[in-house]
Amino acid sequence: MTQEHLKTLIFILLPPVMLALGMGAAIQGAWLPELPQGLVEVIPWLTGVLAGVLAFLYGRTRTLICVILVLMVYLGSMFQIRPMAMTTEADLLPALGYALMTLMVPLVFLVNAFWSERYHLMMDLLLRLSVFGSLAGFAVLFATQFPEGMADLLLTTHLPALHWDGYGMPQLSFWSLILCLAVMGFFVVRRPTPQWAGQWITLAGIGWMLPQLFHAYAVPLFTATLLLILAIAVVHESFQMAFRDDLTGLPGRRALNERLQRLGRCYAIAMTDVDHFKKFNDTHGHDLGDQVLRVVAAQLRKVRGGGKAYRYGGEEFTIVFPGKTAEQCVPHLEAVREAIEAYEIAIRNEASRPSNKREGRARRGPGKERTVSVTISMGVAERSVDHPDPQSVIKAADQALYAAKQAGRNQVCLAE
Ligand SMILES: Nc1nc2c(ncn2[C@@H]2O[C@H](COP(=O)(O)OP(=O)(O)OP(=O)(O)O)[C@@H](O)[C@H]2O)c(=O)[nH]1
Numbered sequence: 001m002t003q004e005h006l007k008t009l010i011f012i013l014l015p016p017v018m019l020a021l022g023m024g025a026a027i028q029g030a031w032l033p034e035l036p037q038g039l040v041e042v043i044p045w046l047t048g049v050l051a052g053v054l055a056f057l058y059g060r061t062r063t064l065i066c067v068i069l070v071l072m073v074y075l076g077s078m079f080q081i082r083p084m085a086m087t088t089e090a091d092l093l094p095a096l097g098y099a100l101m102t103l104m105v106p107l108v109f110l111v112n113a114f115w116s117e118r119y120h121l122m123m124d125l126l127l128r129l130s131v132f133g134s135l136a137g138f139a140v141l142f143a144t145q146f147p148e149g150m151a152d153l154l155l156t157t158h159l160p161a162l163h164w165d166g167y168g169m170p171q172l173s174f175w176s177l178i179l180c181l182a183v184m185g186f187f188v189v190r191r192p193t194p195q196w197a198g199q200w201i202t203l204a205g206i207g208w209m210l211p212q213l214f215h216a217y218a219v220p221l222f223t224a225t226l227l228l229i230l231a232i233a234v235v236h237e238s239f240q241m242a243f244r245d246d247l248t249g250l251p252g253r254r255a256l257n258e259r260l261q262r263l264g265r266c267y268a269i270a271m272t273d274v275d276h277f278k279k280f281n282d283t284h285g286h287d288l289g290d291q292v293l294r295v296v297a298a299q300l301r302k303v304r305g306g307g308k309a310y311r312y313g314g315e316e317f318t319i320v321f322p323g324k325t326a327e328q329c330v331p332h333l334e335a336v337r338e339a340i341e342a343y344e345i346a347i348r349n350e351a352s353r354p355s356n357k358r359e360g361r362a363r364r365g366p367g368k369e370r371t372v373s374v375t376i377s378m379g380v381a382e383r384s385v386d387h388p389d390p391q392s393v394i395k396a397a398d399q400a401l402y403a404a405k406q407a408g409r410n411q412v413c414l415a416e
Pocket of ligand 1: 247273274275276277278279281286287288289290293313314315405409
């Protein structure tokens with residue numbers, strides 16, 4: 001895991017985790033002030049509407065389904081499904097209802113998370129609702145028609161060695177929750193996005209909330225916290241989409257414009273362009289061209305000296321160095337230029353690519369892989385009397401970049 005990946009992971013996970021832990025701790029420690037019961041009961045519905053409307057407006061069907069699930073769990077807790085399951089031992093149905101809820105919610109979370117948002121919003125939503133609704137319907141039908149059989153399946157401790165008394169749900173439900181959390185957690189770590197992180201933390205929160213009987217308003221407030229986490233995930237994801245370039249993962253032009261407005265009196269800006277990129281695209285195809293842009297972006301991201309890289313557009317990138325003169329930036333830019341020149345990009349034929357990495361390595365063998373490399377040219381300028389604002393510094397850096405191209409490419413040029 002690279003340092004950048006770790007930073008993204010922390011940036012995405014920390015706020016919702018803190019929110020959930022903070023509320024969890026306040027509930028456990030009974031630090032919450034007394035609030036009118038009516039108000040407390042209405043808060044989850046209000047946050048549910050907020051999260052649901054945001055998810056709908058931004059086309060986040062997965063999050064919308066999570067909002068509906070959280071509200072259904074809240075409804076279940078309002079109907080005291082767990083106390084009923086605990087007290088009326090003679091009647092199997094409440095116990096089965098609780099077992100079904102604790103088993104199905106994690107599984108639906110998991111399937112929903114992997115179900116890509118491909119179709120038209122309403123169609124996607126209806127499809128999900130009908131699939132999950134039918135599943136729940138069948139489960140309830142089975143539970144009412146064959147209560148003994150279902151109880152055998154759902155309530156029995158099948159593996160006594162893996163039984164843990166302290167957890168207030170049937171063994172099958174508990175392990176399905178752990179499995180779903182583990183699978184989703186793996187994907188959150190691999191590809192951290194606010195939406196994935198929000199869904200994962202919400203499921204963990206439900207898993208923690210379901211088996212516990214808190215005092216009167218703890219469940220509504222924790223439910224509201226989970227719904228707030230989902231709402232924040234929608235806003236965070238939309239913010240990222242607007243400010244981050246999809247292909248390279250670097251912040252895009254909009255983020256650059258924001259940053260330029262907040263530069264102090266001393267800064268330098270470098271403009272970067274991939275050499276002969278049109279020819280590269282024509283020779284190797286657009287897909288490999290895209291791969292090159294990702295590699296270049298990954299190297300630019302590692303620039304030192306306090307620089308931050310942005311995708312300016314096409315095959316052009318910008319690096320902003322706050323508090324630096326152009327001359328101070330040159331060694332850092334040279335280091336990146338050299339790293340890109342030395343980087344060998346493997347040419348992959350997607351159609352004949354083996355499905356696993358080991359087979360791929362064996363098939364390629366040492367030295368068998370075809371590689372290509374590219375170079376970049378850079379122009380760098382600083383704020384000065386002649387270039388008093390970011391736009392004119394960019395223009396000067398662009399002219400220096402042009403000079404680098406004229407001088408034979410694969411070099412860094414300082415603006416005059
Ligand atoms: N694969 C890919 N190509 C892109 C992308 N954006 C822009 N391009 C291509 O980048 C090329 C830019 O070429 P030019 O601006 O003519 O410059 P060049 O070929 O790099 O030549 P010099 O800058 O003079 O070294 C064009 O062919 C664009 O199609 C992208 O996102 N992906």
